Amino acid sequence: MQLALGLFVLTYVLLLAFPKARAYIALVSADIFVLLATPPFSAYFGLDWSIPAMLGNIDWNVILMIAGTMGTVYLFIESRMPALLADLIIAKAPNVKWAIISLALFAGIISAFVDNVATVLMVAPVAIDISKKLKMSPVPSIIAISISSNLQGAATLVGDTTSILLGAYARLDFLDFFVYRGKTGLFWVVQAGAIVSTIVLLYLFRNENRKLSAKKKTRVDDYFPTVLLVGTIILLILASFLPEKPAITNGLICTSLFIIGLLRDYFRTGSLTVFKDAFKEIDYFTIALLTGLFVVIGGIKEAGVVDVIGKFLAEISRGNMFLVYTLIVWSSVLVSAFIDNIPYTATMLPVTAGIAKVMGIDPTLLYFGLLVGATLGGNLTPIGASANITGLGILRREGHEVSAWDFMKISIPFTLSAVTTGYLLVWLLWS
Numbered sequence: 001m002q003l004a005l006g007l008f009v010l011t012y013v014l015l016l017a018f019p020k021a022r023a024y025i026a027l028v029s030a031d032i033f034v035l036l037a038t039p040p041f042s043a044y045f046g047l048d049w050s051i052p053a054m055l056g057n058i059d060w061n062v063i064l065m066i067a068g069t070m071g072t073v074y075l076f077i078e079s080r081m082p083a084l085l086a087d088l089i090i091a092k093a094p095n096v097k098w099a100i101i102s103l104a105l106f107a108g109i110i111s112a113f114v115d116n117v118a119t120v121l122m123v124a125p126v127a128i129d130i131s132k133k134l135k136m137s138p139v140p141s142i143i144a145i146s147i148s149s150n151l152q153g154a155a156t157l158v159g160d161t162t163s164i165l166l167g168a169y170a171r172l173d174f175l176d177f178f179v180y181r182g183k184t185g186l187f188w189v190v191q192a193g194a195i196v197s198t199i200v201l202l203y204l205f206r207n208e209n210r211k212l213s214a215k216k217k218t219r220v221d222d223y224f225p226t227v228l229l230v231g232t233i234i235l236l237i238l239a240s241f242l243p244e245k246p247a248i249t250n251g252l253i254c255t256s257l258f259i260i261g262l263l264r265d266y267f268r269t270g271s272l273t274v275f276k277d278a279f280k281e282i283d284y285f286t287i288a289l290l291t292g293l294f295v296v297i298g299g300i301k302e303a304g305v306v307d308v309i310g311k312f313l314a315e316i317s318r319g320n321m322f323l324v325y326t327l328i329v330w331s332s333v334l335v336s337a338f339i340d341n342i343p344y345t346a347t348m349l350p351v352t353a354g355i356a357k358v359m360g361i362d363p364t365l366l367y368f369g370l371l372v373g374a375t376l377g378g379n380l381t382p383i384g385a386s387a388n389i390t391g392l393g394i395l396r397r398e399g400h401e402v403s404a405w406d407f408m409k410i411s412i413p414f415t416l417s418a419v420t421t422g423y424l425l426v427w428l429l430w431s
Contacts, residue, residue, distance in 0.1 A: 003045060004303030007032060011296060015343060023285045026292025026343070030054075033299035049302040057298030058291055059168045062161075064251025066290070067282050069158060071258035072232060073118040074281040075225035075265070082110065082122035083218040090126065091217075096134065096208040100141045101201055103127055104148035108194060111149035112159045112187075113233055116387035117283075119149040124394045134210060139400055143410045144201055146391030147379040151197065151418055153387075154375040155190040157250075158236065161286065162345045162375050167250075169349045170367050174236040174250075186368055189425045193376065193418035200417045204410055228261045286342065293346050301350055309351050314358040321361060321431065325369050328352060329423050332373025333415075337380035345374045365430040372422035379415040382407045 011029040015022050035041060037049040076082065089106050093099040103123055111119040123145050131138035153160025157167045157174045163186075166172065178185045235253045239245060246252070258278075265274040317324035328348075335344055352370050356363035378385030382392055382404055388411075392402050 023288035030292040030295035054298035058294040061248045061251040068254025068258045070282045075261045079222045079225040086126040096210045097205045104144040107145045108148040108152035111152040112155040116149045120390045142391045146387045150385045150387040155187045193421040196421045197414045197418040329369040329373040333377030336374045336377035337384045341374040368426045376419045
């Protein structure tokens with residue numbers, strides 16, 4: 001157990017110290033766990049870790065969902081449909097303040113069904129264009145878009161990798177995020193947080209009252225990628241009604257529709273370029289990171305580390321469900337402000353399950369609290385979420401260097417209002 005815990009802690013320290021090499025670190029750590037379980041080393045250290053159990057911890061449904069959705073989103077972006085939708089919203093905005101709010105809300109709506117980073121890439125160019133026309137800084141609007149897209153990632157099964165992880169671990173289907181066991185699901189909790197945080201944004205941008213002139217609408221020539229994206233969502237919903245289905249059903253849905261989109265483009269153009277471009281847009285770094293972490297987490301589960309951490313937190317709370325729930329939510333907010341919430345969530349899901357088992361309670365409350373804290377907490381700092389890093393990268397290319405304080409002047413009140421709302425609602429609904 002000490003060996004496994006030491007390797008796990010070292011892995012996390014290296015993940016923090018070398019963010020650009022996270023995928024490689026996770027894969028090397030996974031290899032070490034597997035190597036230690038082979039006869040020469042397992043005999044020397046007295047280990048009884050199971051290699052099939054560790055490798056079996058890789059969730060191929062999650063991997064396929066991420067890859068397939070990213071591919072379809074690439075086709076969706078190339079169709080220019082997101083730009084058209086954004087243009088329609090901007091045409092109705094009376095001034096800059098409402099343009100920023102509209103773009104933030106629009107980014108949030110898309111992000112509930114599309115990867116957060118892809119959402120920022122879709123909507124940010126519109127904000128940049130508006131800022132250039134009005135000769136104003138694009139910084140506030142890009143920050144609002146980034147944090148809004150990250151907030152809504154927790155709303156649905158396909159909104160963010162953290163949601164996909166929770167859905168796979170807790171066996172939640174698409175509709176479970178809306179209504180679960182006859183009660184209000186996470187989608188509506190996130191929407192309540194979005195309403196409160198939007199009021200905060202309205203206050204922060206209260207002086208941005210310059211008028212906007214309507215811009216020319218983007219022309220969309222191909223609506224098929226939009227059909228694919230909507231079809232993905234509909235099929236995920238329908239699959240949730242199947243009483244018995246293969247473990248990789250959702251992953252197969254996402255990848256199949258992506259492949260259909262690729263084949264259709266190939267037969268239309270006769271060029272293999274679409275394959276090269278689409279596969280280039282899939283985030284293999286995140287997929288490799290997750291694969292390695294699945295094995296690492298399988299290793300610490302085999303060593304009993306997860307159970308010990310769960311018992312420790314349960315003992316700290318002294319059996320007080322409200323205290324352990326509060327610890328999970330707010331520690332997740334704090335940790336996710338500085339650590340990528342994907343490895344954190346992947347690690348904490350089995351820990352929360354262990355805590356619930358020790359305390360003899362339904363883990364749903366702790367699962368939902370973990371997702372609220374880990375997903376929304378990433379908005380506190382510029383490095384807490386991939387969407388924030390992407391937004392700041394866009395601003396940097398436009399010649400705008402954003403300090404941590406400039407970012408946090410908007411992100412802190414936004415995040416605290418959204419998390420507090422979610423924290424209270426999840427407790428009231430699921431305690």
